[in-house]
Amino acid sequence: MSRTQDTPWAEHLEAVLREWAKTAAARDKAGGTAFHERRLLRESGLLRLSLPVEHGGDGAPWSTTLDVVRRMAQVDSSLAHLFAFHHLQLATIRLFGSDAQIRHWSRETVAQGWFWGNALNPLDKSTRALPGDAGGYVFDGRKSFCSGARDSDQLLASAFDGDGRLLIGVTPTNRAGITVLDDWDNMGQRQTDSGTVIFERVPIAADELLLHPGPLSSPLATLRPLLAQSILCHIYLGIGEGALQAARDATLAQTRPWIASQAERPAEDPYVIAHYGDFWVALEGARLLVERSMQALDRAWERGLALTENERGEVAVAVATAKVAAARAGLDVAHRMFEVTGARSTTAALRLDRFWRNVRVHTLHDPLDYKVRELGDWALNGRIPKPSFYS
16 A cells, blocks of 8 residues: 655655654653654655645645655654644645645745644634734634644644634744643643644734635535545554554564463464454455545545535545544554563553554544444435535
């Protein structure tokens, strides 16, 4: 499934992954901001991967960009999350912004090596948009779950005006009135910096607002949440694959089987082998569904404004199916890996539980039950999922 081989940037990706792997367990324990690892991403050139060639980017399709996310999540799902959300912010500009805005922010991202952070969370309605100067607004309030805001160069931020209208704007992270708190301390995804951003009367100029065409303006614009859901698919799948590799390494390193086993070594124990068979089936099924959903998303993106509501709905079904499968597979492998690695694998220094903690935290942000309900309504009643800003 890998689309990252034989590309101009493949060596840069491999170098980044090797460096991340050296400290993944220690950084999971430490939490906080991965300044060094984020710097490696800036220097790698991968931050321009999804941007159009005409704007200085690599023009990679989403299937390729998110395959990179999957590869990253095998090693460090927190940093995979930040990389993916950087590209999600850029995609949001391309879907909601004018041609001039897309051209400007894309080219500046390439030229300046910008890392984009997220302060968009529309479920948090505590930030207000007050009338400002010359058609602009002033953002005031607090925003939670702002992944990657710390150590970012630019932010995509949202607020609600007096009529309850969602407004999305772009601002430099260091603009006066913006405070990014270092208050993210979760059991998993510990270096996503998904904490709080405070806006104290922050001016957002008229040309910094994404109003034309804006959110929900067309079936194309409503691909944004499907891209976000696809990011989650790849992170879940990558975590599961990383857990499988870590379990395999631990199992093959063992020399003594369980006392009741007839095998000479754990890797020959039939019960251990059967678990690995289960792991493979779960992850392979999820891989195939994720790949199929990405083919659908790539086709929909290429359709542009010609994309219809029904075509968008078919993508939504494919992505939701892949997400449920990837989440269940990731959770299962990350949990059951200890059944094949033995008591020694629970040594705290190894922090092998980070795979389960990471996927468990991530899957709770968007309950699977609601995705399954959508799919059930499709399977039973033929109703495609309705577009919204969230799904």
